[in-house]
Amino acid sequence: xxxxxxxxxxxxxxxxxxxxxxxxxxxxxxxxxxxxxxxxxxxxxxxxxxxxxxxxxxxxxxxxxxxxxxxxxxxxxxxxxxxxxxxxxxxxxxxxxxxxxxxxxxxxxxxxxxxxxxxxxxxxxxxxxxxxxxxxxxxxxxxxxxxxxxxxxxxxxxxxxxxxxxxxxxxxxxxxxxxxxxxxxxxxxxxxxxxxxxxx
Amino acid sequence: xxxxxxxxxxxxxxxxxxxxxxxxxxxxxxxxxxxxxxxxxxxxxxxxxxxxxxxxxxxxxxxxxxxxxxxxxxxxxxxxxxxxxxxxxxxxxxxxxxxxxxxxxxxxxxxxxxxxxxxxxxxxxxxxxxxxxxxxxxxxxxxxxxxxxxxxxxxxxxxxxxxxxxxxxxxxxxxxxxxxxxxxxxxxxxxxxxxxxxxx
DNA sequence: TATAAAAAATACCATACAGTATGTTTTATT
DNA sequence: AATAAAACATACTGTATGGTATTTTTTATA
Numbered sequence: 001x002x003x004x005x006x007x008x009x010x011x012x013x014x015x016x017x018x019x020x021x022x023x024x025x026x027x028x029x030x031x032x033x034x035x036x037x038x039x040x041x042x043x044x045x046x047x048x049x050x051x052x053x054x055x056x057x058x059x060x061x062x063x064x065x066x067x068x069x070x071x072x073x074x075x076x077x078x079x080x081x082x083x084x085x086x087x088x089x090x091x092x093x094x095x096x097x098x099x100x101x102x103x104x105x106x107x108x109x110x111x112x113x114x115x116x117x118x119x120x121x122x123x124x125x126x127x128x129x130x131x132x133x134x135x136x137x138x139x140x141x142x143x144x145x146x147x148x149x150x151x152x153x154x155x156x157x158x159x160x161x162x163x164x165x166x167x168x169x170x171x172x173x174x175x176x177x178x179x180x181x182x183x184x185x186x187x188x189x190x191x192x193x194x195x196x197x198x199x200x
Numbered sequence: 201x202x203x204x205x206x207x208x209x210x211x212x213x214x215x216x217x218x219x220x221x222x223x224x225x226x227x228x229x230x231x232x233x234x235x236x237x238x239x240x241x242x243x244x245x246x247x248x249x250x251x252x253x254x255x256x257x258x259x260x261x262x263x264x265x266x267x268x269x270x271x272x273x274x275x276x277x278x279x280x281x282x283x284x285x286x287x288x289x290x291x292x293x294x295x296x297x298x299x300x301x302x303x304x305x306x307x308x309x310x311x312x313x314x315x316x317x318x319x320x321x322x323x324x325x326x327x328x329x330x331x332x333x334x335x336x337x338x339x340x341x342x343x344x345x346x347x348x349x350x351x352x353x354x355x356x357x358x359x360x361x362x363x364x365x366x367x368x369x370x371x372x373x374x375x376x377x378x379x380x381x382x383x384x385x386x387x388x389x390x391x392x393x394x395x396x397x398x399x400x
Numbered sequence: 401t402a403t404a405a406a407a408a409a410t411a412c413c414a415t416a417c418a419g420t421a422t423g424t425t426t427t428a429t430t
Numbered sequence: 431a432a433t434a435a436a437a438c439a440t441a442c443t444g445t446a447t448g449g450t451a452t453t454t455t456t457t458a459t460a
Contacts, residue, residue: 026228029228105318110373113377114311114313115314118304118305118306124377127377128377131374158386159387159388159389160393162371162374163393165374166371166374166387167367169370170368170371171366173310173373176318177327183362186363189358193356193363
Protein backbone atom coordinates (compact mmCIF):
# COMPACT_ATOMS: atom_id res chain seq x y z
CA UNK A 1 0.00 0.00 0.00
CA UNK A 2 1.09 3.57 -0.62
CA UNK A 3 2.68 5.15 2.43
CA UNK A 4 0.56 8.26 2.59
CA UNK A 5 -2.60 6.24 2.09
CA UNK A 6 -1.59 3.82 4.83
CA UNK A 7 -0.79 6.71 7.13
CA UNK A 8 -4.15 8.27 6.39
CA UNK A 9 -5.99 5.04 7.09
CA UNK A 10 -4.18 4.58 10.39
CA UNK A 11 -4.96 8.11 11.50
CA UNK A 12 -8.59 7.62 10.55
CA UNK A 13 -8.71 4.39 12.52
CA UNK A 14 -7.26 6.10 15.59
CA UNK A 15 -9.70 9.01 15.25
CA UNK A 16 -12.69 6.69 14.87
CA UNK A 17 -11.80 4.61 17.91
CA UNK A 18 -10.97 7.71 19.93
CA UNK A 19 -14.30 9.31 19.05
CA UNK A 20 -16.11 6.15 20.09
CA UNK A 21 -14.34 5.91 23.43
CA UNK A 22 -14.68 9.64 24.14
CA UNK A 23 -18.39 9.28 23.48
CA UNK A 24 -18.80 6.21 25.68
CA UNK A 25 -16.45 7.01 28.54
CA UNK A 26 -15.58 10.68 28.33
CA UNK A 27 -12.49 12.49 27.13
CA UNK A 28 -10.34 12.70 30.22
CA UNK A 29 -10.74 9.10 31.30
CA UNK A 30 -10.00 7.71 27.85
CA UNK A 31 -6.28 7.02 27.76
CA UNK A 32 -4.03 6.63 24.74
CA UNK A 33 -3.49 3.04 25.85
CA UNK A 34 -7.21 2.31 25.70
CA UNK A 35 -7.55 3.92 22.28
CA UNK A 36 -4.63 2.01 20.83
CA UNK A 37 -5.88 -1.24 22.32
CA UNK A 38 -9.07 -0.66 20.30
CA UNK A 39 -7.08 -0.08 17.12
CA UNK A 40 -4.92 -3.16 17.81
CA UNK A 41 -1.92 -0.97 17.13
CA UNK A 42 0.82 0.12 19.50
CA UNK A 43 1.51 3.25 21.47
CA UNK A 44 4.49 3.87 19.26
CA UNK A 45 2.17 4.07 16.28
CA UNK A 46 0.10 6.71 18.04
CA UNK A 47 3.02 8.97 18.86
CA UNK A 48 4.33 8.55 15.35
CA UNK A 49 1.16 10.15 13.97
CA UNK A 50 0.22 12.55 16.79
CA UNK A 51 2.22 14.93 18.92
CA UNK A 52 0.06 14.35 21.98
CA UNK A 53 -3.45 13.65 23.22
CA UNK A 54 -4.51 17.26 22.75
CA UNK A 55 -3.72 17.16 19.04
CA UNK A 56 -5.84 14.04 18.70
CA UNK A 57 -8.66 15.65 20.68
CA UNK A 58 -8.75 18.61 18.32
CA UNK A 59 -8.81 16.35 15.27
CA UNK A 60 -11.64 14.33 16.74
CA UNK A 61 -13.61 17.53 17.31
CA UNK A 62 -13.08 18.95 13.83
CA UNK A 63 -13.24 15.69 11.88
CA UNK A 64 -15.90 13.75 13.77
CA UNK A 65 -17.89 15.90 16.19
CA UNK A 66 -18.25 18.88 13.87
CA UNK A 67 -19.04 16.80 10.80
CA UNK A 68 -21.71 14.96 12.74
CA UNK A 69 -23.50 18.13 13.82
CA UNK A 70 -23.22 19.77 10.42
CA UNK A 71 -24.50 16.72 8.61
CA UNK A 72 -27.53 16.15 10.81
CA UNK A 73 -28.41 19.60 12.13
CA UNK A 74 -26.96 22.27 9.83
CA UNK A 75 -27.02 21.08 6.22
CA UNK A 76 -30.70 20.00 6.28
CA UNK A 77 -31.65 23.55 7.24
CA UNK A 78 -30.79 24.68 3.70
CA UNK A 79 -33.45 22.51 2.13
CA UNK A 80 -36.22 24.17 0.17
CA UNK A 81 -39.67 24.31 1.75
CA UNK A 82 -41.49 25.98 4.57
CA UNK A 83 -38.92 27.09 7.17
CA UNK A 84 -41.09 26.12 10.12
CA UNK A 85 -41.67 22.66 8.73
CA UNK A 86 -37.97 22.26 8.10
CA UNK A 87 -37.21 23.34 11.65
CA UNK A 88 -39.61 20.86 13.16
CA UNK A 89 -38.42 18.11 10.84
CA UNK A 90 -34.74 18.58 11.53
CA UNK A 91 -35.02 18.68 15.32
CA UNK A 92 -37.65 15.98 15.69
CA UNK A 93 -36.22 13.64 13.06
CA UNK A 94 -32.82 13.86 14.67
CA UNK A 95 -34.14 12.97 18.10
CA UNK A 96 -36.21 10.12 16.74
CA UNK A 97 -33.20 8.78 14.84
CA UNK A 98 -31.19 8.07 17.98
CA UNK A 99 -30.68 4.47 18.98
CA UNK A 100 -30.31 3.21 22.56
CA UNK A 101 -26.55 3.76 22.49
CA UNK A 102 -26.86 7.40 21.44
CA UNK A 103 -29.57 8.09 23.98
CA UNK A 104 -27.50 6.56 26.73
CA UNK A 105 -24.28 8.36 25.96
CA UNK A 106 -25.74 11.71 24.95
CA UNK A 107 -24.44 14.21 22.43
CA UNK A 108 -20.68 13.91 21.80
CA UNK A 109 -20.44 17.67 21.36
CA UNK A 110 -22.40 18.48 24.49
CA UNK A 111 -20.37 15.95 26.48
CA UNK A 112 -17.17 17.64 25.40
CA UNK A 113 -18.56 21.11 26.04
CA UNK A 114 -19.37 20.21 29.59
CA UNK A 115 -16.23 18.20 30.24
CA UNK A 116 -13.50 20.31 28.67
CA UNK A 117 -15.32 23.52 27.70
CA UNK A 118 -13.86 25.43 30.63
CA UNK A 119 -10.34 23.97 30.51
CA UNK A 120 -8.34 24.15 27.32
CA UNK A 121 -8.86 27.24 25.20
CA UNK A 122 -8.13 25.23 22.04
CA UNK A 123 -11.05 22.87 22.73
CA UNK A 124 -13.19 25.86 23.63
CA UNK A 125 -12.61 27.52 20.28
CA UNK A 126 -13.13 24.34 18.29
CA UNK A 127 -16.43 23.66 20.02
CA UNK A 128 -17.59 27.26 19.89
CA UNK A 129 -17.00 27.17 16.17
CA UNK A 130 -19.54 24.35 15.81
CA UNK A 131 -22.15 26.17 17.88
CA UNK A 132 -21.66 29.37 15.89
CA UNK A 133 -22.04 27.54 12.59
CA UNK A 134 -25.23 25.94 13.81
CA UNK A 135 -26.56 29.22 15.17
CA UNK A 136 -25.92 31.06 11.89
CA UNK A 137 -27.68 28.40 9.85
CA UNK A 138 -30.72 28.62 12.12
CA UNK A 139 -30.74 32.39 11.89
CA UNK A 140 -30.60 32.21 8.09
CA UNK A 141 -33.56 29.86 8.02
CA UNK A 142 -35.61 31.99 10.44
CA UNK A 143 -34.79 35.13 8.47
CA UNK A 144 -35.91 33.45 5.30
CA UNK A 145 -39.21 32.61 6.97
CA UNK A 146 -39.65 36.23 8.00
CA UNK A 147 -38.93 37.42 4.48
CA UNK A 148 -41.42 34.96 3.05
CA UNK A 149 -44.01 35.97 5.65
CA UNK A 150 -44.27 32.53 7.24
CA UNK A 151 -42.49 33.51 10.45
CA UNK A 152 -43.43 36.28 12.86
CA UNK A 153 -41.07 39.22 12.29
CA UNK A 154 -41.26 40.24 15.95
CA UNK A 155 -39.23 37.31 17.23
CA UNK A 156 -35.48 37.58 17.40
CA UNK A 157 -33.82 35.05 15.11
CA UNK A 158 -30.65 34.91 17.21
CA UNK A 159 -32.56 34.45 20.45
CA UNK A 160 -34.73 31.74 18.93
CA UNK A 161 -31.73 29.94 17.45
CA UNK A 162 -29.92 29.86 20.78
CA UNK A 163 -33.01 28.79 22.68
CA UNK A 164 -33.55 25.93 20.23
CA UNK A 165 -29.92 24.81 20.47
CA UNK A 166 -29.82 25.10 24.25
CA UNK A 167 -32.92 23.02 24.76
CA UNK A 168 -31.73 20.38 22.32
CA UNK A 169 -28.33 20.00 23.96
CA UNK A 170 -29.88 20.18 27.42
CA UNK A 171 -32.24 17.30 26.79
CA UNK A 172 -29.45 15.17 25.33
CA UNK A 173 -27.76 15.34 28.71
CA UNK A 174 -30.88 14.89 30.82
CA UNK A 175 -31.98 11.87 28.80
CA UNK A 176 -28.88 10.04 30.02
CA UNK A 177 -30.40 9.81 33.47
CA UNK A 178 -33.44 7.90 32.28
CA UNK A 179 -33.94 4.41 30.98
CA UNK A 180 -36.95 5.14 28.80
CA UNK A 181 -38.12 7.87 26.44
CA UNK A 182 -40.88 9.58 28.43
CA UNK A 183 -38.63 12.56 29.12
CA UNK A 184 -37.88 12.76 25.39
CA UNK A 185 -41.60 12.77 24.65
CA UNK A 186 -42.01 15.71 27.01
CA UNK A 187 -39.24 17.51 25.18
CA UNK A 188 -40.73 16.75 21.77
CA UNK A 189 -44.11 18.12 22.83
CA UNK A 190 -42.42 21.18 24.27
CA UNK A 191 -40.50 21.74 21.05
CA UNK A 192 -43.58 21.36 18.82
CA UNK A 193 -45.45 23.91 20.89
CA UNK A 194 -42.47 26.23 20.84
CA UNK A 195 -42.08 26.14 17.07
CA UNK A 196 -45.78 26.71 16.51
CA UNK A 197 -45.49 30.08 18.25
CA UNK A 198 -43.30 31.46 15.50
CA UNK A 199 -46.16 31.23 13.00
CA UNK A 200 -47.77 34.36 11.75
CA UNK B 201 -14.43 19.91 70.84
CA UNK B 202 -17.03 17.19 70.92
CA UNK B 203 -16.08 14.18 68.82
CA UNK B 204 -19.24 13.95 66.76
CA UNK B 205 -19.20 17.67 66.12
CA UNK B 206 -15.57 17.54 65.03
CA UNK B 207 -16.35 14.61 62.78
CA UNK B 208 -19.26 16.49 61.28
CA UNK B 209 -17.15 19.59 60.64
CA UNK B 210 -14.43 17.54 58.97
CA UNK B 211 -16.91 15.80 56.70
CA UNK B 212 -18.45 19.14 55.81
CA UNK B 213 -15.02 20.55 55.02
CA UNK B 214 -14.25 17.62 52.75
CA UNK B 215 -17.61 17.92 51.01
CA UNK B 216 -17.21 21.65 50.47
CA UNK B 217 -13.75 21.34 48.98
CA UNK B 218 -14.77 18.35 46.88
CA UNK B 219 -17.76 20.25 45.48
CA UNK B 220 -15.55 23.18 44.62
CA UNK B 221 -12.97 21.04 42.83
CA UNK B 222 -15.63 18.95 41.05
CA UNK B 223 -17.15 22.19 39.82
CA UNK B 224 -13.85 23.67 38.68
CA UNK B 225 -12.10 20.62 37.27
CA UNK B 226 -14.69 17.89 36.89
CA UNK B 227 -15.44 14.79 38.91
CA UNK B 228 -13.18 12.18 37.39
CA UNK B 229 -10.03 14.26 37.29
CA UNK B 230 -10.42 15.46 40.86
CA UNK B 231 -8.45 13.04 43.00
CA UNK B 232 -8.77 12.33 46.70
CA UNK B 233 -5.25 13.68 47.06
CA UNK B 234 -6.23 17.00 45.53
CA UNK B 235 -9.33 17.27 47.71
CA UNK B 236 -7.42 16.51 50.88
CA UNK B 237 -4.68 18.94 49.96
CA UNK B 238 -7.39 21.63 49.87
CA UNK B 239 -8.64 20.63 53.29
CA UNK B 240 -5.08 20.56 54.67
CA UNK B 241 -5.89 17.14 56.10
CA UNK B 242 -4.44 13.77 55.21
CA UNK B 243 -5.62 10.91 53.07
CA UNK B 244 -6.00 8.86 56.23
CA UNK B 245 -8.56 11.36 57.46
CA UNK B 246 -10.55 10.94 54.26
CA UNK B 247 -10.72 7.17 54.42
CA UNK B 248 -11.63 7.37 58.08
CA UNK B 249 -14.81 9.25 57.16
CA UNK B 250 -15.60 7.84 53.72
CA UNK B 251 -15.59 4.35 52.32
CA UNK B 252 -14.48 5.49 48.87
CA UNK B 253 -14.71 8.26 46.30
CA UNK B 254 -18.14 7.12 45.16
CA UNK B 255 -19.61 7.57 48.63
CA UNK B 256 -18.23 11.10 48.70
CA UNK B 257 -19.60 11.79 45.24
CA UNK B 258 -23.08 10.80 46.30
CA UNK B 259 -22.89 12.99 49.40
CA UNK B 260 -21.73 15.93 47.33
CA UNK B 261 -24.69 15.44 45.00
CA UNK B 262 -27.31 15.17 47.72
CA UNK B 263 -25.85 17.71 50.14
CA UNK B 264 -24.47 20.34 47.80
CA UNK B 265 -25.69 19.98 44.22
CA UNK B 266 -29.29 19.17 45.11
CA UNK B 267 -29.54 21.84 47.83
CA UNK B 268 -28.22 24.41 45.40
CA UNK B 269 -30.83 23.66 42.74
CA UNK B 270 -33.68 23.43 45.22
CA UNK B 271 -32.77 26.67 46.91
CA UNK B 272 -32.42 28.72 43.74
CA UNK B 273 -34.77 27.04 41.25
CA UNK B 274 -37.39 25.03 43.14
CA UNK B 275 -38.30 26.74 46.39
CA UNK B 276 -38.90 30.18 44.80
CA UNK B 277 -41.53 28.60 42.55
CA UNK B 278 -43.83 28.26 45.59
CA UNK B 279 -44.00 31.99 46.15
CA UNK B 280 -47.36 33.71 45.92
CA UNK B 281 -48.05 35.84 42.88
CA UNK B 282 -48.64 35.51 39.17
CA UNK B 283 -47.16 32.17 38.03
CA UNK B 284 -45.81 33.59 34.77
CA UNK B 285 -44.08 36.44 36.57
CA UNK B 286 -42.63 33.98 39.06
CA UNK B 287 -41.36 31.78 36.23
CA UNK B 288 -39.66 34.65 34.47
CA UNK B 289 -38.23 35.97 37.72
CA UNK B 290 -36.78 32.65 38.86
CA UNK B 291 -35.08 31.78 35.59
CA UNK B 292 -33.87 35.26 34.72
CA UNK B 293 -32.81 36.23 38.24
CA UNK B 294 -30.83 33.04 38.54
CA UNK B 295 -28.96 33.64 35.32
CA UNK B 296 -28.28 37.24 36.19
CA UNK B 297 -27.00 36.23 39.63
CA UNK B 298 -24.08 34.24 38.25
CA UNK B 299 -20.60 35.63 38.67
CA UNK B 300 -17.71 35.10 36.27
CA UNK B 301 -16.67 31.92 38.06
CA UNK B 302 -20.11 30.35 37.77
CA UNK B 303 -20.45 31.33 34.14
CA UNK B 304 -17.07 29.86 33.35
CA UNK B 305 -17.55 26.56 35.09
CA UNK B 306 -21.21 26.02 34.28
CA UNK B 307 -23.89 24.28 36.29
CA UNK B 308 -22.47 21.73 38.76
CA UNK B 309 -25.48 19.49 38.21
CA UNK B 310 -25.31 19.67 34.43
CA UNK B 311 -21.56 19.03 34.52
CA UNK B 312 -22.13 15.89 36.54
CA UNK B 313 -25.03 14.77 34.36
CA UNK B 314 -22.87 14.95 31.28
CA UNK B 315 -19.75 13.53 32.90
CA UNK B 316 -21.08 10.63 34.95
CA UNK B 317 -24.76 10.45 33.98
CA UNK B 318 -24.18 7.41 31.78
CA UNK B 319 -21.71 5.59 34.03
CA UNK B 320 -22.67 4.82 37.60
CA UNK B 321 -26.29 4.01 38.22
CA UNK B 322 -26.04 5.48 41.72
CA UNK B 323 -25.06 8.90 40.35
CA UNK B 324 -27.73 8.58 37.71
CA UNK B 325 -30.47 8.08 40.29
CA UNK B 326 -29.24 10.86 42.56
CA UNK B 327 -29.15 13.32 39.66
CA UNK B 328 -32.46 12.17 38.19
CA UNK B 329 -34.01 12.80 41.57
CA UNK B 330 -33.04 16.47 41.37
CA UNK B 331 -34.44 16.85 37.87
CA UNK B 332 -37.70 15.17 38.86
CA UNK B 333 -38.10 17.43 41.88
CA UNK B 334 -37.52 20.48 39.73
CA UNK B 335 -39.90 19.24 37.03
CA UNK B 336 -42.70 18.58 39.55
CA UNK B 337 -42.36 22.03 41.08
CA UNK B 338 -42.61 23.62 37.63
CA UNK B 339 -45.65 21.52 36.76
CA UNK B 340 -47.34 22.57 40.01
CA UNK B 341 -46.75 26.22 39.22
CA UNK B 342 -47.97 25.90 35.64
CA UNK B 343 -51.06 23.99 36.79
CA UNK B 344 -51.81 26.71 39.30
CA UNK B 345 -51.64 29.26 36.50
CA UNK B 346 -54.07 27.24 34.44
CA UNK B 347 -56.48 26.98 37.36
CA UNK B 348 -56.26 30.70 37.96
CA UNK B 349 -56.77 31.39 34.25
CA UNK B 350 -53.44 33.14 33.77
CA UNK B 351 -51.88 30.30 31.75
CA UNK B 352 -53.18 28.77 28.53
CA UNK B 353 -54.78 25.42 29.37
CA UNK B 354 -53.81 23.97 25.99
CA UNK B 355 -50.13 23.76 26.77
CA UNK B 356 -48.76 20.65 28.45
CA UNK B 357 -47.28 21.47 31.84
CA UNK B 358 -44.86 18.53 31.75
CA UNK B 359 -43.65 19.38 28.25
CA UNK B 360 -43.20 23.02 29.17
CA UNK B 361 -41.37 22.17 32.38
CA UNK B 362 -38.91 19.90 30.57
CA UNK B 363 -38.37 22.38 27.76
CA UNK B 364 -37.60 25.12 30.30
CA UNK B 365 -35.18 22.91 32.23
CA UNK B 366 -33.47 21.61 29.09
CA UNK B 367 -32.85 25.06 27.69
CA UNK B 368 -31.56 26.34 31.02
CA UNK B 369 -29.10 23.49 31.48
CA UNK B 370 -28.12 23.62 27.83
CA UNK B 371 -27.17 27.28 27.95
CA UNK B 372 -25.15 26.77 31.13
CA UNK B 373 -22.92 24.44 29.16
CA UNK B 374 -22.75 26.50 25.99
CA UNK B 375 -21.88 29.67 27.92
CA UNK B 376 -18.63 28.00 28.98
CA UNK B 377 -17.33 28.35 25.44
CA UNK B 378 -17.66 32.12 25.42
CA UNK B 379 -15.83 34.86 27.21
CA UNK B 380 -18.68 37.35 27.30
CA UNK B 381 -22.43 37.34 27.89
CA UNK B 382 -23.84 37.92 24.41
CA UNK B 383 -24.89 34.28 24.14
CA UNK B 384 -26.61 34.62 27.52
CA UNK B 385 -28.48 37.68 26.27
CA UNK B 386 -29.72 35.65 23.31
CA UNK B 387 -30.91 32.98 25.69
CA UNK B 388 -32.63 35.50 27.97
CA UNK B 389 -34.51 37.01 25.03
CA UNK B 390 -35.46 33.56 23.87
CA UNK B 391 -36.73 32.64 27.31
CA UNK B 392 -38.78 35.84 27.70
CA UNK B 393 -40.46 35.24 24.35
CA UNK B 394 -41.08 31.63 25.25
CA UNK B 395 -42.74 32.41 28.56
CA UNK B 396 -44.94 35.11 27.01
CA UNK B 397 -46.52 32.45 24.79
CA UNK B 398 -48.10 30.73 27.78
CA UNK B 399 -50.31 33.75 28.45
CA UNK B 400 -53.98 33.57 27.80
C1' DT C 401 -5.25 9.77 85.70
C1' DA C 402 -5.78 5.30 83.23
C1' DT C 403 -8.01 3.37 79.29
C1' DA C 404 -10.53 2.83 75.15
C1' DA C 405 -12.17 4.55 71.08
C1' DA C 406 -12.37 8.04 67.53
C1' DA C 407 -9.70 11.17 64.53
C1' DA C 408 -5.97 11.91 61.84
C1' DA C 409 -1.16 11.14 59.95
C1' DT C 410 2.40 8.44 57.61
C1' DA C 411 3.98 5.19 54.70
C1' DC C 412 3.02 2.19 51.41
C1' DC C 413 1.08 -0.76 47.18
C1' DA C 414 -0.45 -2.02 42.65
C1' DT C 415 -2.11 -0.01 38.71
C1' DA C 416 -2.67 3.42 35.20
C1' DC C 417 -1.18 7.36 32.97
C1' DA C 418 1.25 10.62 29.18
C1' DG C 419 5.09 10.62 27.01
C1' DT C 420 10.07 9.02 25.43
C1' DA C 421 13.93 6.21 23.60
C1' DT C 422 15.17 2.85 20.84
C1' DG C 423 14.50 -0.90 18.19
C1' DT C 424 12.34 -3.57 14.06
C1' DT C 425 9.58 -3.89 9.91
C1' DT C 426 7.63 -2.03 5.79
C1' DT C 427 7.67 0.93 1.81
C1' DA C 428 9.68 4.03 -1.72
C1' DT C 429 13.53 5.54 -4.49
C1' DT C 430 17.97 4.91 -6.82
C1' DA D 431 19.94 -5.04 -4.48
C1' DA D 432 21.29 -0.91 -1.57
C1' DT D 433 19.70 2.84 1.00
C1' DA D 434 16.81 5.97 3.36
C1' DA D 435 12.78 7.18 5.34
C1' DA D 436 8.28 6.19 7.07
C1' DA D 437 5.39 3.08 9.92
C1' DC D 438 5.03 0.61 13.76
C1' DA D 439 6.56 -2.21 18.08
C1' DT D 440 8.77 -2.82 22.58
C1' DA D 441 10.40 -1.41 26.70
C1' DC D 442 10.82 2.01 29.70
C1' DT D 443 10.39 6.51 32.97
C1' DG D 444 8.39 9.43 36.25
C1' DT D 445 4.28 10.70 38.19
C1' DA D 446 -0.56 10.27 39.74
C1' DT D 447 -4.14 7.40 41.11
C1' DG D 448 -7.59 4.83 44.54
C1' DG D 449 -7.12 2.42 48.26
C1' DT D 450 -4.80 -0.12 52.47
C1' DA D 451 -2.01 -0.98 56.69
C1' DT D 452 -0.17 0.84 60.50
C1' DT D 453 1.00 4.23 63.70
C1' DT D 454 0.30 8.56 66.33
C1' DT D 455 -2.65 12.03 68.36
C1' DT D 456 -6.85 13.69 70.27
C1' DT D 457 -11.06 13.14 72.84
C1' DA D 458 -14.40 10.89 75.99
C1' DT D 459 -15.38 8.14 79.93
C1' DA D 460 -14.46 5.41 84.13
